[in-house]
Every structure is written in structure tokens, then in C-alpha cells.
Amino acid sequence: MKVIVANHSGFCFGVEKAIHTAFDEVNNNSNIKRDIYTLGPLIHNQQAVNKLENDGIKVIGHLNEVSDGTVIIRSHGVSKNIYDIAYEKKINLVDATCPFVRKIQNIVKEYKEKGYNIVIIGNPDHPEVVGINGWCNNEAYVVKTEDDIEKIPFLDKMCIVVQTTMSTSLYLKLTDILEKKAIDVVKFNTICSATRDRQESARDLAKEVDVMIVVGGYHSSNTQKLVEICKEEKPNTTFHIETASELPINLLGGYETVGVTAGASTPKWIIDEVIEKINSL
Template sequence: MKVILAENSGFCFGVKKAIDTAFNEVEAKNEHKLYTLGPLIHNPQVVEELKQKGIDVIEDLEEVHSGNVIIRSHGVPEKIYREAEEKGIILTDSTCPFVSRIQKIVKEYYDKGYQIAIIGDPNHPEVIGINGWCNDDGVILQKTENIEKLKEDKPTCVVVQTTMSLVLYEEFIELIKHKISDLQIFNTICLATRKRQDAARKLSKEVDAMIVIGGYHSSNTQKLVTICKEEKPNDTFHIETVDEIDFEILKKYETIGITAGASTPHKVVNEVLEKIKNLL
């Protein structure tokens, strides 16, 4: 059996920045209690590790009256910064730079009077955060039929969730162009996401089966699963940890490809690689 790791997989820059920031705050041993506003990343194992080190997860600033709250890589609405200042809460900002760029674009064009269109999942924290930089007035486009909500006679700024599929993004853009003439379009899918998706697509065509490692609630991991299933609909397996691998099933394949979501630590990927190589 041959096991191949996708050329681009695992932790991205934004996630690594957030994780490093959190551990640095722990090591600094400041007097302030540490929190993250929502899970730092969509990986239960990492979140549990942070909890063991004293970093608790809160869902709202109302849950605390003091301390140091770490903003996760997905970013938050603009109002969170004002609320923290009013409450005297310290914020440590770990927003991914790619997400910060989208927030700035949205704020700039909203202040200019543009209609804001956000291609993405309305329930994803990144999209919720982005929408919070245009007073929650953005039109969220999760399905192509949502385009009907856009006003045709209003200048429109279009951005996209960083982990969106490029193919789906291009489909949305073509439809929007037919509806609205005055457009400012920003392809804000991050480069790491594009490379990871392209590598997964390429590898899935070359192997007999694909294993996708990542959190079950991770948007970018789910998209990798979808991409791999396009080539290997019955031979793509999504796992969070090495313990979930069914080795009896894997024995029937000659070549197995492995990819991992942006929130998957390298050590988890290595555990999967080593166990497959040792047992098979």
C-alpha cells in the first residue's frame, strides 16, 4: 500500500497565528484570566488542550466582567471592540489577516453607501463577523437563489468567505453580473484555501481512496470532503482523529491519499500517517 499526503494540507497561517497567540498568552503568565470568544478554531482536540491550560471558551462578552479575551481567527463584529472597551476587558486580536482585509473592505464600501453582498454561510462565525462591519446589513448569499435579495439599482460590493469553493464563487459572480451593473468584486478566498482545495482535488484523482482529517464543524474541512467525494464518492473518509480509522476497510486499497483542514494540527496528521504505515 502507498500513502500520499496532499502537497498543501493542515494548519494555515491564520490558524497558526491564533494558536501561537493563545499559547504565548498562557506562557506570559499575566494576572488576567484568559478566554476565547467562541472556540479558537474548529478543532475539539485543540480547544480541549487550551482548556487544560486555563483558557475557557465564552460565547458572549456578557459572560465576563474582566480578563483577557482572545478573538479567534474567524474575527468578530466591529461592535465587540466597543463593548470590550466599555467593560474594561482586554482584547487580544487573533483575527486572520485575510479575514481582517475583508472586514476593512466591507466597512469602507458600506460607508460609501454600497450594498454589501457576502458569499458564504450565514451561520459561520467568519461571515457573522464580516456582516458586523456593515451594521449587519449585508446580504448573505449561501444559495444562488439568494441573489434575488439584492437590489438591482444599488452599487454593490461583493466579498466571499475565505474558505469558499472557487468554483461556487465563480458561479455566484456570473449570476450577480447579470443582475447588477455597478459592481465592486473582491475574490477574498484566501490563497492557502485555494491551494489546499486544488491539491486535494489533484490527489483524489490519483489515488484509490481519500482520508480527510479535520473537525466535523470545520467549514474548510467540509469543503475538502466535498471536493474529494467528487472524484471518490464512495471512497472518501472524513475523520477527526486517528482512532476513527477503519483499517479493515483501508486494506482493500492500493493507494490512499490524505489531506487535512486548516484547523488540523500537524501532529494529528502525522499520527494518522504513522499508524497507517505501521499497521498496513
């Protein structure tokens, strides 16, 4: 059985930056002994979060849970009010917001101030989208289907942005419809290049192999998109797993080529374990 790994897979630079920031804090903290927290899991990968916890980095759900210490903002970013609360409570914030996400936050803030209605193409419950919405008074229309767009009235001014991990095909399809719902429309394709690279190379690889294994957290948005894309090419032989122990070994027999890709929050050691296990079959 031949294993081929996608050209672009695994940690993106935004996630790497967040992880390095967290470990830098742990190292710098050895003398001061301040508690270190992340606001939400640092990345959408339980195995990596467990490792960070072993190093003393605790996950909190809200700033109310702490009165001092250091709180790391993850790559998804947060609403403006989180910075305000931290300032009031004198909590030390370490900001690991990905620059791609920061760019979207700045766009929605700027265009909201110019009088535009903001539309975010994305998942309304995803922390990145919740955070972006918090930079335009939580007044954005968040859409992820054509039905969601029907609920938006005809508008004077509309500014469209998209969650960094959405697929380009969804962005193009929904923007087409949205453009007919306002007089003045500005749009920004804010899908990040790391996501685009991973999606394109996953599709290319899925066309080439018999089976696709997508490695990544079940709650990771960009991993879920990779699964969808691979299923478009290999509907019956795409498998989403979190760790090597979940490899569907009994279903891989008889195939010659296996493609492996991984979400932007999947650590290299997990990908390596998966490859090693397939090679051992």
C-alpha cells in the same frame, strides 16, 4: 498500502498565529494570573481546544460572561460591536484575527460607506461571515446558493466579497449571476491563498489515489470543502474523520494508495497519528 500526503494540508498561517498568540498569553500571564478566554473555540478542532483548556484557556460565547481578564479574538474575527463592548467594559482584548479576514472587514466597511450594498458569498451562520457582516451594520446580503440570490432585488451598487474558505467554483458561479443584478458591481475574490492551495492540492491528490482521507473537525468549514472536492473525484472512497480512531479500517482493504489531506485547523499531531495508523495496516 502507500500513503501520500497532500502538498498543502493542516494548519494555515492564520490558525498558527492564533495558537501562538494564545500560548504567548499563557506564558506572559504566569506572573499576573489573569483569566484567559477565547471568544468561541479558538479553532474548529475539539482535540486542540481540549489541549488549550488544559493550559487554562477557557471558551466563552459572549463578552457578557466576563468582567475582567484577557479575551482572545480568534482568526475568524468578530463584529465591530465586540470591540466597542470590550472598550466599555475595559476588557483586555488580544486580537488574533487573520489578516485575510481583516482585509474583508475593511473592504465591506469602506464600500458600505461609499453607498454600496454588500453581498457576502458564504455561510450566514459561520462566525467569520457574522463578524464581516458586523462591519457593514449587519446589512449585507449573505448568499450561498442560486436561490438565495433570487431574493435580492435589482440594485444600484453592489460590492461582492466571499468567505475565505469557500470554493473558487462556487464563487465564480454565484458572481456570474450576481453581476446581472446591479448596475455598478465591484467584486473581490477574498478566498484566502491557504484555502486555495489546500483545495487544489486535495483535488490533484484525489485524482491520483484510490482512497482519500480528509482529517479535520466536523464543524470546520474549510475541512468540509475539502471533503466536497475530494468526493467530486472519489465519490465512494472519500472519508472524513476527526481522529485516527475513526479511520474506516475495514473499508481500506484491497486499495493500493491512500491520500491524506487535512483542514487548516487540524493539528500536525492528529495528522501524524492518522498516517501512522494507516502505515501500520
